Amino acid sequence: MQVVRIFTGSDRRSHFEDIELKFSGDPTLLTTEPQAAKTVAFRSAPPGTVIDWHPAPRRQYVITISGQWDIVCGDGTRRRFKPGDVMLADDLTGQGHQSRVAGEEPHIFITVPLAE
Numbered sequence: 001m002q003v004v005r006i007f008t009g010s011d012r013r014s015h016f017e018d019i020e021l022k023f024s025g026d027p028t029l030l031t032t033e034p035q036a037a038k039t040v041a042f043r044s045a046p047p048g049t050v051i052d053w054h055p056a057p058r059r060q061y062v063i064t065i066s067g068q069w070d071i072v073c074g075d076g077t078r079r080r081f082k083p084g085d086v087m088l089a090d091d092l093t094g095q096g097h098q099s100r101v102a103g104e105e106p107h108i109f110i111t112v113p114l115a116e
Contacts (some may be wrong), residue, residue: 001032004081005088006056006073014055014116018086036115045099045107054085054095057090060113061068063087067107072098 001021009015024028042065053074062081068082074095080102081087091097100108 001086002085003061003088004079006071006091006097008055008091008094009075010103011075012103014091014097015073015075015096016021016077016079036085036114038115041111043109043111045101045109047101047104047106049101049107051099053096053098055093059092060089060111061086062089063110063112065110066107067105067109069107069109070100070102073098074106 003021004020005017006014006018007017021032023032025031040073045067064081064083064085066083070078071081071087072078073091074097
């Protein structure tokens with residue numbers, strides 16, 4: 001399963017990388033390696049929402065349910081996240097990234113902060 005990770009590089013800017021979560025175990029219900037999480041929250045950002053440069057507040061998964069979300073990293077790269085996309089926000093220091101709701105519908109998503 002592909003996940004997009006945002007991380008802080010040695011240049012103190014955020015960057016994207018694609019990581020793969022591997023499934024294993026019983027073939028009737030494969031699973032990834034468990035990861036401890038703190039909470040889960042459902043969020044909705046209305047059309048037109050822009051969150052200027054910021055690092056991630058904590059290591060967390062961000063899973064898009066509906067709508068679209070554009071993320072721009074400090075290195076200038078941009079990606080659009082659509083329903084079903086999973087991102088691991090891991091750029092805890094440095095310049096961070098920009099977030100913007102794309103299109104005319106709210107971006108509804110889940111955040112799952114990871115335990116320390």
